[in-house]
Amino acid sequence: MFTLRCLLIFYLNSFQVIQSLPGIIRIGALFTSDEEEELLAFKIAVERVNNDLMLISPTKLIEEIEIVEPYDTFQAGIKTCLMVKSGISAVFGPLNEIASLHVRSMCDSMEMPHIEVGWNIEQQIQRHSMNFYPHPKMLVKAFKDLIKQMEWESFALMYEENIEIVFATEFVREMTSSESQQKWKIHLYKFDDEANYRNDFRDVLRRKERNILLHVKTENLYRALKQDFHTIDYEDFMYCNATIVCYTMLHRTSPELVTLLHSWNFHASNFEMDVETPINLKTSTALIYDAVKHFAKSIKAADISTPISRVPSNGQKSCDDINPWKQGTTVINQMRATESSGITGLVRFNLAGYRSMLSLHLEKLDERGLVDIGKWTDFNDTGLIARGLSKDLTEIKDIHNKLKGKHFIVSTFPVDPYTMLVQSIKPLTGNDVYEGFCMDIIQELSKFLGFTYTIKIPNVKKSLKLNVKTGKWEGILGDVMYAEGDNEVLGIVDLTVTKEREELVDFSHPFLNTGIGILFKKPGKSEAKVYAFLDPFSAPVWLCTVFSAILFSFFKHIIGRVSPYEWTNPNPCRQDEDIVENSYNLRNSAWFVVGTLMQQGSDIAPK
16 A cells, blocks of 8 residues: 555646646748748748647747848847847748857857857857758768768769858868878869859869768759759769769658658648648758757757746847746756657757768669668778669779770761761871761760770661661661671761661660650540531621621612612513513522521522
């Protein structure tokens, strides 16, 4: 009996400790107008925290959201001050690096927890801030392991904004440090402010650099590749021969991520936001979602040791008059000590407030889309464990070794602008006789792969002729199919790939699209209309036609009455009777006009 009573008292005391959280906890967030996806994820996370009975129930999170301009630090400061006065317990964002610096400083002076989910250019955070985004040094280490495994000896690092020079500097410092056993040749490129990527890529091409490390914004990545990779539509790049890989923090097999994407449209409609379901969630969106849930779990744990309470400071005139929140340090320290699991994997922090025990998934683009081929972790010595990278490199090297030193017969046919005769006053021989697009391609391939070639023009025009007598193809297809001796023949010409030809020879994959296409609309079934016969002409035309027929009928009636030739004896056999009649009354006149108009004629004809 005594034991049961003690257990009951212990249970009641524990229940009271858990329930000591206030009924409402306010949290503030700063977003820009173009961060609708992150804003919706923030609202969804708050709603799911409130519906989860195992977190802080019956306490509810109430969000206070402010929209700011990307680089307006003054506006961000004012709205942060207003949110703090209303009694918030944490500030999320903004994502913009410059505005986040100002908000971080304000929160530190007021001992208000500040939660960041974006790039930190200072690489050091304040006492009351923490960042869910990986530290730049950690990302540099991940890319270094990737470059080692891909066996790069030189590469080009291309970044976009001046603020990203921090990453570029840290990257170059790490790659060229004295501790590094391998030395790389690195070329740095900063894209123009106008995002004219073509000039920079031309410079890379002139340097004959084949390896590129891109560090650009997600919204500009498609344009960069055409001239945070996992969030774009990558169908245009699936069938190229380039090896394209990327790191992602998202755990795509996470049940929570799958549930979030499936319910995205429902939540967007519920919150009256016009945000379509993303093909792949942006990293910032996933981090803001995990940050809200991690905050809820942390504040529950912090309340067990120190009761959490927050009183609005609306009576203060300015932010300078706001007293520091005494429990803010407790909350931020508890967030750093708490571990949680989210759609970006394990959420754990070090004492400095940065992510630790981080795992990044390595994905490669192929015909199926982005495929997970490896994983990088910072908590063991193995670093990157990937499959498929070294295999691709080995296959490429094997191809180079097989083709190096070989000689090919290149069969083509003069067609402008692909293969043309060189207009020169000097006599030319061999391959110098021809120029054009096809000649440029085979010349560059021979330089890259180390083979030689001889241009051959077939006797039969082009490559479409099948000899009926012999049953063999002639022209370019014949040269490729029936190569004589040990000669190896390549055909290079503007040739359409058909099913019949594809069964005969191997075609290269299309690598250039001119964008020319034919748009044809298939006619659909139209609904039957009663007055469809009136469609050829508009209403005014029909009215004029009817009015003309009526007017002409009236004039025909008048002329018929006036003309003496239209008055005839109805009984020709009785010539002595003085009775005459006129056939052109109004009805007959109208019938004559209608019959003439319809080209069917009538029984009445003018005399």
